[in-house]
Amino acid sequence: MELAPLPLWQLVGEELNLSCLVSGRAPRDHLSVVLLRGEEELGRQPMGKGEPDEVMFTVQPRREDHGTNFSCRWELDLRSQGLELFQNTSAPRKLQTYVLPSTDPQLEAPLVVEVGSRWPVKGTLDGLFPAWDAEVYVVLGDKRLETIITYHEYSVLAEAWIEGNEEEEGTHSLKCSVSLGNEIRKTRESVIFYS
Incomplete structure (x- = not known):
């Protein structure tokens, strides 16, 4: 059997x-x-x-x-x-x-960052199960940011920092992704670095 x-x-x-x-x-x-x-x-x-x-x-x-x-x-x-x-x-x-909700993560980030300054970024998604098995990451351009991830019963919070420097002036894509099971949810924003 x-x-x-x-x-x-x-x-x-x-x-x-x-x-x-x-x-x-x-x-x-x-x-x-x-x-x-x-x-x-x-x-x-x-x-x-x-x-x-x-x-x-x-x-x-x-x-x-x-x-x-x-x-x-x-x-x-x-x-x-x-x-x-x-x-x-x-x-x-x-x-x-x-369980992975059909909604995308919420992304809190500044739209404009002055070169030399540092700003927090937060990505959250509610309604997942089991939240502790979700993979979460925050990416600026093509660089994965160092992220602190906090798991709650049915939600996840990802916190990172972005810092502008002169070589990176211009518009950059900021993305928060949450994957669980066979699915992924993403949110993308644009961030402008200026001096």
Whole structure:
């Protein structure tokens, strides 16, 4: 019995098809396949004689499923023939769920910076889960800024400093990016360095 590999990240609320692969399957008319979330039974399907070796279950992952183990178990019930119930459970696979809002990060930055001065920059995004797994960075032009990142339960705050110098006079792109799961959110502003 084997549970097919899970996606690296799964969006909360988006249907997920889980596949239990069965080998050693006789007598099939006494065989059932069970999907487990931890120790909780989520679904059960009997294996018919003409059924394939793969049994599919559909679940809708929740936030609380983040880090939860899923597994498959086959049960061969021969108690009606004076024998016993035989079981075999697959190795568990851990599910990582996430929520990333459709909004882009908020970016607080000066529009104009005088050469020789230093200004704080803040990027925030609310509504993420798990916030502590989000990757956050702030980039000025093509240079990634040294950033202090603070994680809260469902939000992230990135703080950095920009400093203008004479060689960089002109307009520069300032970007804050937050990535989680398979998605990324970006906000871009223009900052002018002048003397």
